[in-house]
Amino acid sequence: MMFNSNKTNKPSFNSSSIIIYFFIFLWVFLAAFPFIWTFWGSFKVELDFFSIANWTNAITGENTKQTYGSPFTFVGYHGAWVQEEFxxxxxxxxxxxxxxxxxxxxxxxxxxxxxxxxxxxxxxxxxxxxxxxxxxxxxxxxxxxxxxxxxxxxxxxxxxxxxxxxxxxxxxxxxxxxxxxxxxxxxxxxxxxxxxxxxxxxxxxxxxxxxxxxxxxxxxxxxxxxxxxxxxxxxxxxxxxxxxxxxxxxxxxxxxxxxxxxxxxxxxxxxxxxxxxxxxxxxxxxxxxxxxxxxxx
Missing domain, CATH: 1.10.3720.10 (MetI-like)
Incomplete structure (x- = not known):
C-alpha cells in the first residue's frame, strides 16, 4: 500500500473551535464598538450623532454635509480644545x-x-x-x-x-x-x-x-x-x-x-x-x- 507523503497539514476547524472563535469575535466587537461609534460620531454634528428619526444619519452625516459641505467636521475638536481650552x-x-x-x-x-x-x-x-x-x-x-x-x-x-x-x-x-x-x-x-x-x-x-x-x-x-x-x-x-x-x-x-x-x-x-x-x-x-x-x- 502506498501512502502520499506530500500531504500538507491544513488547520482543521471543528464545531467547538468555530464556537470559540465566534464568541471571541463577538466579545471583541462588543468591546470595541462603543469607541468606534464614538470616534466616528465625533466628526459629526449633534443632529446626526443623536438622530432618532434616521440612525443612518450618524453614518452618512447628512446634516453635517448640509451645514459644513462635508460629511466630516472638526468643529467638536476645535470647540473642545480651542474654545473651551481642553x-x-x-x-x-x-x-x-x-x-x-x-x-x-x-x-x-x-x-x-x-x-x-x-x-x-x-x-x-x-x-x-x-x-x-x-x-x-x-x-x-x-x-x-x-x-x-x-x-x-x-x-x-x-x-x-x-x-x-x-x-x-x-x-x-x-x-x-x-x-x-x-x-x-x-x-x-x-x-x-x-x-x-x-x-x-x-x-x-x-x-x-x-x-x-x-x-x-x-x-x-x-x-x-x-x-x-x-x-x-x-x-x-x-x-x-x-x-x-x-x-x-x-x-x-x-x-x-x-x-x-x-x-x-x-x-x-x-x-x-x-x-x-x-x-x-x-x-x-x-x-x-x-x-x-x-x-x-
Missing amino acids: WKAFINTSLVCFFVVLTSLTIGTLGAYALSRSNYKYTFWLLIMALIFRSMPPITLVAGYLPPFFEWNLWGILPTTIIVLVSINQPFTLWMLHSFFQNIPKELDESAKVDGCSQYKAFGHVIVPVMWPGIITTGLFSFLLAYNDFAVTAMLLSDENRTMVPQIAAFLGTTYTEGNVMFAVAAVVSATVPLFILIMFFQTKIVSGLTQGAVKG
Missing part, C-alpha cells in the same frame, strides 16, 4: 498622573521590598491593613480630607489632589509590588552582598533591574487609576484646575448650565487615544509583568 485639562491630567505614579512607585518599591524581605509577623498585618484601606470607597476618604483643606486654603489645587490620589492608590501599589518581589529569590540579595554591595546598592543595581516588568506594570495601573479618576478630582479641584474626566462631565452641562455634547464626544476620543498608544507601547512589558511575575524561581 488642553489645560490635558496638562493638569499629565501633571497629576506623573507625580502620582512617581510617588507611588518610589514609596511602593521601597516598602514592598522591605516587607518581602522581612521575617516579622507584622508584615502580614500591614498588608491586610493596606488591603482594607484600599477596599474602602474613595468618596468616604475624600470626605475626611475636605474640612482641613478648606480650613487651610488647600482646596482646588493640584498638589493636594496628588496627595489624596497617592494615599488611595498606595495600598494597591504596595500589594502588587510585594507579590513581584516575592518571586525574586533572596539569593540575589545575598550574592550581591557577597560581591561587596550594600543593601541599598543590591536593591538599586540588582533587584530593580530584574523588577522592571513588574514596576512598569504597577506604574501603568497606578497611572490608569489616576487618569480615570472622577470622584476625587471632581471634589478636590477647582474649575480652573480640572483634569480631563471632570472637564468632560462639565461639557455635558448641569441643571443650571447648558452643555455641548459634541465637545464632550470629541474630548472623550482625545482622552482615549493616549491610553491606546501607551498600552500598545508597553504591551510586551505588561504581559511579561503579569504572566511571569519578574523572574522564574
